[in-house]
Structure formats: C-alpha cells, structure tokens
Amino acid sequence: MKLTIDRSRLVSALQQAAKAVSARTTIPILTGVKMVADPYGVTLTGSDSDVAIQCTVPCEEDDRILVHLQQPGSVVIPASYFLDIIRKLPGDTVEIEVNERFTVALRSGPSAFHLNGMDADDYPRLPQVEEGIGFAVPSDLLRTMIRQTVFAVSASETRPILTGVQWTLEEGRLRFVATDSHRLATRTAQVEADAEARVSVVVPGKSLQELARTLEETRELVDVSVAQNQLIVKGKHILFYSRLLEGTYPDTSRIIPTASKTNLVVETKEFLAAIERASLIAKDGKNNVVKLWVRPDQTVELSSHSPEIGKVTEAVAARAVEGEELKIAFNAKYMMDALRAVDAPEVAIRFTGAMSPFVLKPTDHDWTLHLILPVRTY
Amino acid sequence: MRRFVRTVLLADMDAFFASVEQAHNPALRGKPVIVCGDPEKRHGIVLAASYEAKRCGVKTAMLVGEARRLCPEAVFVLPRMATYVQISNAILAMMKEITPLVEPFSIDEAFLELPDATDLVRDGVETARRLKDRIRREIGVSCSIGVGPNKLLAKMAAGLEKPDGLTVLTLDDVPTRLWPLPVRELFGVGPRMERHFYRMGIRTIGHLAQADPDRLARRFGLMGRVLHLSANGIDYSPVDPGSLAVRRSIGHMFTLPRDYRTLDELRVVLLELVDDVCHRARTRGYVGQTVSLTLRFADLSGLHRQKKLEAPTNVTPPVFAAAFHLLQRFWNGQPVRMVGVSLGNLMPDTGFQLDLFGREERQRRLAAAIDHIRARHGKTSLLRAVSLTPPSVFFDRAGKIGGHRK
Numbered sequence: 098m099k100l101t102i103d104r105s106r107l108v109s110a111l112q113q114a115a116k117a118v119s120a121r122t123t124i125p126i127l128t129g130v131k132m133v134a135d136p137y138g139v140t141l142t143g144s145d146s147d148v149a150i151q152c153t154v155p156c157e158e159d160d161r162i163l164v165h166l167q168q169p170g171s172v173v174i175p176a177s178y179f180l181d182i183i184r185k186l187p188g189d190t191v192e193i194e195v196n197e198r199f200t201v202a203l204r205s206g207p208s209a210f211h212l213n214g215m216d217a218d219d220y221p222r223l224p225q226v227e228e229g230i231g232f233a234v235p236s237d238l239l240r241t242m243i244r245q246t247v248f249a250v251s252a253s254e255t256r257p258i259l260t261g262v263q264w265t266l267e268e269g270r271l272r273f274v275a276t277d278s279h280r281l282a283t284r285t286a287q288v289e290a291d292a293e294a295r296v297s298v299v300v301p302g303k304s305l306q307e308l309a310r311t312l313e314e315t316r317e318l319v320d321v322s323v324a325q326n327q328l329i330v331k332g333k334h335i336l337f338y339s340r341l342l343e344g345t346y347p348d349t350s351r352i353i354p355t356a357s358k359t360n361l362v363v364e365t366k367e368f369l370a371a372i373e374r375a376s377l378i379a380k381d382g383k384n385n386v387v388k389l390w391v392r393p394d395q396t397v398e399l400s401s402h403s404p405e406i407g408k409v410t411e412a413v414a415a416r417a418v419e420g421e422e423l424k425i426a427f428n429a430k431y432m433m434d435a436l437r438a439v440d441a442p443e444v445a446i447r448f449t450g451a452m453s454p455f456v457l458k459p460t461d462h463d464w465t466l467h468l469i470l471p472v473r474t475y
Numbered sequence: 476m477r478r479f480v481r482t483v484l485l486a487d488m489d490a491f492f493a494s495v496e497q498a499h500n501p502a503l504r505g506k507p508v509i510v511c512g513d514p515e516k517r518h519g520i521v522l523a524a525s526y527e528a529k530r531c532g533v534k535t536a537m538l539v540g541e542a543r544r545l546c547p548e549a550v551f552v553l554p555r556m557a558t559y560v561q562i563s564n565a566i567l568a569m570m571k572e573i574t575p576l577v578e579p580f581s582i583d584e585a586f587l588e589l590p591d592a593t594d595l596v597r598d599g600v601e602t603a604r605r606l607k608d609r610i611r612r613e614i615g616v617s618c619s620i621g622v623g624p625n626k627l628l629a630k631m632a633a634g635l636e637k638p639d640g641l642t643v644l645t646l647d648d649v650p651t652r653l654w655p656l657p658v659r660e661l662f663g664v665g666p667r668m669e670r671h672f673y674r675m676g677i678r679t680i681g682h683l684a685q686a687d688p689d690r691l692a693r694r695f696g697l698m699g700r701v702l703h704l705s706a707n708g709i710d711y712s713p714v715d716p717g718s719l720a721v722r723r724s725i726g727h728m729f730t731l732p733r734d735y736r737t738l739d740e741l742r743v744v745l746l747e748l749v750d751d752v753c754h755r756a757r758t759r760g761y762v763g764q765t766v767s768l769t770l771r772f773a774d775l776s777g778l779h780r781q782k783k784l785e786a787p788t789n790v791t792p793p794v795f796a797a798a799f800h801l802l803q804r805f806w807n808g809q810p811v812r813m814v815g816v817s818l819g820n821l822m823p824d825t826g827f828q829l830d831l832f833g834r835e836e837r838q839r840r841l842a843a844a845i846d847h848i849r850a851r852h853g854k855t856s857l858l859r860a861v862s863l864t865p866p867s868v869f870f871d872r873a874g875k876i877g878g879h880r881k
Contacts, residue, residue: 141668142684218639225484252785253785276831278830278832278834279829279831332487344784347831347832382784384826384827384828426826428828452829452832454829470829470831471829472826472827472829473826473827474557474826
C-alpha cells in the first residue's frame with residue numbers, strides 16, 4: 098500500500114473511527130484501526146465487540162484531490178499511536194507506505210515514523226450495508242430522538258434487555274422506548290420508509306450514546322438498516338454498526354395510563370428550576386424524594402425534607418390545575434431528566450393516584466411522552 | 476502523675492417510640508402504650524412499649540396478641556418511623572452542641588465523649604444532667620445516661636438504672652458493681668457465648684474477668700481477649716462520629732454441620748441466611764444497600780466480599796442475588812465450614828421506588844405476609860421447599876433461637 102493523503106481529513110476520519118476502539122479490549126487486533134486504500138478512497142474502521150465505526154476519506158471531493166493513491170492495500174495500525182502521530186505531524190499531507198511485513202511508514206515534511214502494523218485479514222468482518230430493510234431519517238432528528246430517550250435505559254445488568262432502547266418502525270412511524278422500570282421515555286417521529294417496512298429491535302444504550310456523538314447536527318438524511326443482528330447507520334462518509342440486544346422487550350404499551358384523576362399544566366423551565374431547588378435538600382436521601390401536593394383549592398406545593406439537613410417548600414405556579422386532591426412522592430432526578438428531555442415550553446402532567454405511574458407530555462404535540470413511577474411512602 | 480481518664484456518656488432514650496407517641500399525644504400520657512406493626516389485626520410484633528406497659532410484662536419483640544393478653548387496656552399505636560428518625564436527629568443535634576464527638580449507636584442511643592472534661596464524676600454528671608433536662612424539656616422524652624471512662628462502662632452504666640437513670644461507673648466500681656452480674660449482662664455476650672461460658676464454669680462477669688485470657692483467646696480467638704478486657708472494664712474503642720453510616724449492619728453467620736463442597740449446597744444455606752437477615756431488617760424498620768458474604772474454610776482461612784445494591788431494600792430476592800453472585804465469583808471450591816451474610820449501609824425504611832412491573836412491591840407484600848404468618852405460628856410454620864433438602868440448616872437455625880442446640 099502506498100498513498101499520500103490530506104492530513105486534516107485523515108485526522109477527523111481517524112478521530113471518528115477511534116471512538117469505537119476500546120482501550121480495555123481483550124482481542125489485540127481490536128486495539129488497532131483498520132485502514133483500507135482502494136480507488137474510492139481511504140476507509141478507516143474502529144471497533145469493539147459492541148460497535149464499529151467506519152469513516153471514509155474519498156479520493157476526490159468537490160474537485161479537490163484528497164488522496165493520491167499509488168498502490169492499494171490494507172493494514173491494521175495501533176489506534177492511539179496512529180491518531181497521536183497524525184495529529185502532531187507538521188505537513189498538510191501525509192505519505193503512508195506499508196511493506197509486506199506490515200511495517201507502516203508515515204512521512205510528513207521532515208519527519209518519518211515507522212509503526213508495527215497487523216494483517217488486515219485478521220480483522221473481524223462487518224456485515225454489508227446493502228442487506229436488510231430500513232428507513233431514512235435526518236441526522237439531527239435521530240440525534241434528538243436518542244437524546245430524548247437514552248437517559249432512561251437501565252444502568253443495571255439485572256435485566257439486560259432494559260439496557261437498550263427499543264426501536265419500532267411501523268407504517269412509516271419510528272418509535273423509541275427506553276425504561277429502567279422506574280421511568281419510561283418514548284419519542285416517535287415520521288421517517289422515510291416503505292409503508293410495509295417493519296423493524297423491531299433493541300439497541301444497546303451505550304452504542305446509541307456513541308452514535309449520537311458521531312451524528313452531525315444537519316438535516317441531511319442518514320440511512321438506517323438492520324442486518325445480521327446489527328444496526329447499521331449510514332451517513333455521508335460514515336458507517337456506524339451496533340450489535341443488537343437479544344431477548345424480548347417488555348410490552349410497554351399497556352403500562353401507559355389513558356385516564357387521569359388530577360391534571361396539571363406547568364411551564365417546563367420554571368417547573369424544572371423548582372424541582373432542582375427541592376432536589377438540593379433531597380439529593381442525599383436514598384430515593385431523592387420530592388413531594389408534590391395538589392391541594393383541594395387547586396394550589397400546588399412542592400416540598401422535600403431530609404432529617405439531617407432540613408426542608409424546603411415551594412408554591413408551584415401552575416398554568417392549569419384540575420381534578421382531585423393529590424399527594425405524591427417521586428424521585429426528583431427522574432422528573433428533571435424528563436423535563437430536560439421533553440423539548441416543549443409547556444408540559445401537561447397527568448396523575449392517576451399516589452401509587453400509580455404519572456405521565457408528562459408536551460401541550461403542543463404528541464411526539465414525546467415520559468412516564469414516572471412514584472415513590473411509595475408510609 | 477495523674478493518669479489520663481476519658482469521660483464518655485451513653486444516652487439511651489427510655490422506650491423511645493412509645494415515649495415519642497406519648498409526648499405528641501397528651502391523651503396517651505400515663506397510659507400503657509404499645510407501638511407495633513399492625514394493631515388491628517392482632518398480630519405483628521411489639522416495637523416499643525411504654526414503661527406503663529412494661530410493668531404488665533410486655534416486652535419488645537413480643538407478639539402483639541400476647542401483649543394484648545398481658546395488658547388489655549394498652550393503647551396500640553402504628554409506628555411512624557420518619558417521625559422517630561427526625562426526633563432522633565434533633566436529639567443528636569443537641570448532643571453535638573455539647574461535643575463534636577457524638578456517635579449514634581442506634582436510633583435511640585448515642586455515645587458522647589467530652590474531650591475537655593477534667594473530672595469524670597463532676598463534669599460527666601453535670602453534662603449528663605443538663606442533657607437529660609434539655610431532652611425532656613424540648614422533646615418530652617426521658618432518657619437514661621451512663622457515665623464512664625470508656626464506651627463499655629458508659630453503656631453498662633446506662634443499663635444499671637432505667638428509666639430516667641443517671642449512673643456513673645468508674646474503673647474502681649467494676650469489681651463491686653459489674654462482677655456480681657451474670658455474664659450475659661456483659662456487653663457483647665449473646666446467648667450462644669453465654670452457653671459456651673457456662674460450660675467453662677464462667678457464670679458471672681467476675682468469673683470471666685478472672686479467667687485466663689490465653690485460654691479464652693485459644694477458644695474464641697480475638698473475641699475471647701476482647702471480652703476478657705471488657706469484663707475488667709477496659710475498652711479502648713474511640714467514640715467515632717462517622718460510625719453509624721459505615722458500620723451498621725445486620726448479619727447472620729452459621730457454622731455448617733459438616734463442610735460443604737458444592738455450589739448447590741451452599742446456595743441453600745445462603746438463601747436461608749438471607750431470609751433471616753432480611754426478616755430482621757424488616758422487623759427493625761431498616762433497608763440496606765450493601766450485601767457482604769463471609770466464608771470460612773475447613774483450614775480456617777476465610778473470605779469476605781461485598782457488593783452494593785442498586786437500591787436499598789429488605790427483601791430476599793435482590794439481597795440473595797447479590798450474595799449468590801459474590802459466592803459464584805469469589806469462591807474457589809474449597810470446602811466451606813462457615814457461611815455469613817450481612818446487609819449493611821442501613822437506613823430507616825421510609826418508602827421505596829415503585830417499578831413498572833411491580834416487582835419490589837410484590838416482593839415486599841409477600842415478605843410482609845410471610846412475616847405475619849411466622850409471627851403468629853412460629854418460624855417453622857412456613858418454609859421454602861429447599862429447606863426440606865439435606866443441605867438445609869433451617870431447622871437447625873430455627874431451633875437455635877431458643878438456644879437449645881446441643
């Protein structure tokens with residue numbers, strides 16, 4: 098393999114691919130980044146056992162030559178050294194040459210490095226993109242959908258399936274559901290897909306956090322497909338692979354209450370700030386418990402007390418209050434997470450009793466819904 | 476040269492939960508009051524009894540039905556743990572105004588050390604009297620205080636006169652006031668230890684004080700030496716303000732009838748121990764978040780590992796899962812002689828997070844139902860099927876509560 102490549106493009110491609118490389122992997126070849134040079138360009142792949150990120154620098158883009166290819170080939174190069182060296186090289190271009198013993202020569206301006214590489218044939222193979230069914234979604238929308246749900250996945254391995262976000266595509270509507278069994282977050286969006294295309298998979302939360310970091314804040318479409326138990330997201334120069342979780346995701350559709358006994362409309366930011374204040378007292382307690390009291394006279398009070406520290410009460414300025422009196426206790430963190438993810442100036446909160454799940458929804462659209470289970474107090 | 480003498484106080488609230496109820500409701504004052512699990516249903520156990528009720532023979536941990544028979548005119552009150560914790564903290568705050576060295580020992584007991592005191596009797600008694608007055612005035616609860624040169628003697632002193640006592644115990648008082656007491660009265664001696672001592676001819680604290688410490692050490696290890704020192708009124712442990720959160724735990728250990736060699740055998744014992752630990756946590760109104768596993772092997776070497784739970788609890792499934800995980804991960808297959816499990820990082824059980832699938836709630840309801848049945852009909856009235864298999868130590872352990880195991 099022999100080529101010359103634009104250094105800044107190589108750095109950004111390498112940075113993306115290296116995100117998937119785990120320092121703690123037990124498989125030696127996965128500590129490296131696979132580099133393939135062919136007439137289309139230079140493709141860099143990083144992977145751990147859960148995700149893989151593939152990033153391409155095309156030979157030519159907008160009439161600019163980015164790669165000057167003299168001899169195609171492939172090699173695996175230790176990721177951390179490769180990235181650090183390329184970042185610090187002095188020239189605008191880098192010349193890369195690999196001999197038959199996988200020694201990688203990196204030359205730029207006056208400096209020359211030689212790194213010991215590995216045989217690319219030993220690198221695990223990734224599934225092909227063309228396979229599988231899928232849909233297209235704007236990059237920034239997918240990012241938002243992940244952000245609005247992934248925080249609610251379970252951090253514990255007791256029920257592994259709950260560490261993922263459930264993706265369901267039906268009749269062109271993509272729905273994300275995440276729950277750790279104490280709260281649940283959903284987000285739905287219209288996407289470009291065949292009307293009969295159906296997808297139902299569970300994607301690990303950790304992979305999605307990685308995916309959100311690689312997605313750009315643009316309206317440009319990315320293609321999503323499922324093949325060989327992998328989720329594949331294809332952007333302009335980037336391919337993202339994630340392992341899927343095996344197992345049955347619990348049926349959450351019946352858990353969401355449809356009726357309610359007490360309803361509240363609050364201004365999102367104001368209410369969030371009030372919860373944050375109450376949480377200052379509650380956060381050291383075991384459940385971070387804040388209490389909400391909807392009084393018979395329709396005023397609303399938020400309170401929290403901690404025997405060691407003290408207490409707080411605050412009158413909540415609700416836009417609308419209706420229904421029965423209610424005293425309910427909940428984990429302030431769950432409420433703050435939901436309010437931060439809801440993306441609406443106003444939310445409606447619907448309660449069905451002190452021991453039942455309650456629902457938060459924007460007042461102006463139906464795309465997001467958050468559900469929180471209360472804390473039972475004696 | 477004058478020897479340096481510490482001044483340590485132990486303040487023990489008299490019939491704490493019941494006294495709080497009497498303080499809050501004047502109608503209850505002067506009447507027998509019993510705080511218990513479920514007064515309407517006539518079962519559950521007595522968590523606290525006022526001195527009026529104790530006079531009729533009602534004791535803590537007694538079945539409610541029995542208490543009602545002994546004291547039919549008693550007022551039965553549901554416990555309000557959150558209130559007790561709040562009051563307990565208010566009392567601790569008063570103590571911290573006296574000295575920063577305050578160590579909560581339980582919800583109704585705390586040690587105080589007076590680092591500036593020059594005279595144990597004068598300064599100790601003066602401080603104790605002021606503290607008693609303030610607690611009675613501001614909280615409405617009486618307490619018994621023991622004053623001594625260390626934690627052990629302060630604790631022993633507080634037990635000598637109740638309720639509303641103030642007792643000083645100096646090192647010089649040990650032979651006259653402690654030695655004549657039965658050995659079980661010594662702090663740290665349980666019913667099992669008492670039986671061992673009886674077989675060695677040790678019946679009083681004095682007998683223990685005069686026993687050969689090396690012989691005790693050979694027989695009981697470090698604990699033997701510590702108890703020998705205790706019997707002589709010696710205790711070097713500091714008053715540690717940070718101890719409650721870290722050290723408080725509820726645990727059970729069991730020496731197996733023979734060495735166990737398989738995971739299946741150990742699993743059965745572990746499950747039974749966890750059941751007992753959780754039961755005790757529930758009756759005391761605590762939840763815990765750290766599970767630790769202790770194993771002692773045939774060659775007397777040991778292993779101790781712990782794991783933090785996702786959320787504090789007092790029901791068997793999550794505690795057992797953590798304990799079994801530790802066993803699977805760290806046990807290397809050596810024959811096991813003794814198994815111990817404890818639940819630490821305890822805090823008062825004031826509520827729990829509900830979950831979508833109702834797991835914790837179901838588990839808690841099941842545990843409460845089992846507790847009720849066992850409180851009424853005895854521990855052996857309801858048991859797990861595995862407790863009928865050979866590795867089980869259930870009946871062994873159930874028998875031991877009466878202290879009759881040979």
